[in-house]
Amino acid sequence: MxxxxxxxxxxxxxxxxxxxxxxxxxxxxxxxxxxxxLTKEDINLDKIDIAAKSAVILVNSNYNGIHSNVTLVYGGLSWSGNKKNITIYISPRSYVTVQIKNFIISYIYNTTKINSSEYNITVDP
Structure with missing residues (x-):
């Protein structure tokens, strides 16, 4: 046994x-x-994507007094060939104010710690 x-x-x-x-x-x-x-640019694109999603969620939850009258939807991002010029897409476009754009862009730069002189992030439109 x-x-x-x-x-x-x-x-x-x-x-x-x-x-x-x-x-x-x-x-x-x-x-x-x-x-x-994976290159450094690929990793940074992933960080930017995650930060942009988080920023839209924060805007939808009226974080820090920033809000829109409707629920915003994160539509993704696109980039140039060198992966340095990045455009964030949010809909509906007509409800994305300058204040919301500035919040999203500053949130991305602050959370990802990427160099703002190296990466140009814009919110469409």
Whole structure:
């Protein structure tokens, strides 16, 4: 009876070690793939995208007294070939005031800590 339970424990330990090795190797491959295929500009675009979504959510929740009369929808972003000129799309366009545009742009620069002289962010229209 003792021999059977020891064999089961040994099999469980071997499986756990094998699983750990597969997990570590997978993480190394994923890290190498991401570091070789993503540039600094790609990572900054992702940060800008997340910050823009958050800014629109804050505007919709009347954060800091900034609000619109309707619910704004984040439509995404586009960028130039060098990924330095970025346009944020929000709809409905007619309700996006200058105050809302300025809040979104300043929120993006403040949360992402990107260089405002290097990246030009605008809100359409």
């Amino acid at each position: 003792i021999k059977i339970s020891l064999k089961r424990a040994q099999i469980s330990l071997e499986f756990a070690i094998l699983f750990l090795v597969i997990l570590v190797v997978s993480i190394i491959y994923i890290y190498n793939f991401l570091s070789n295929n």
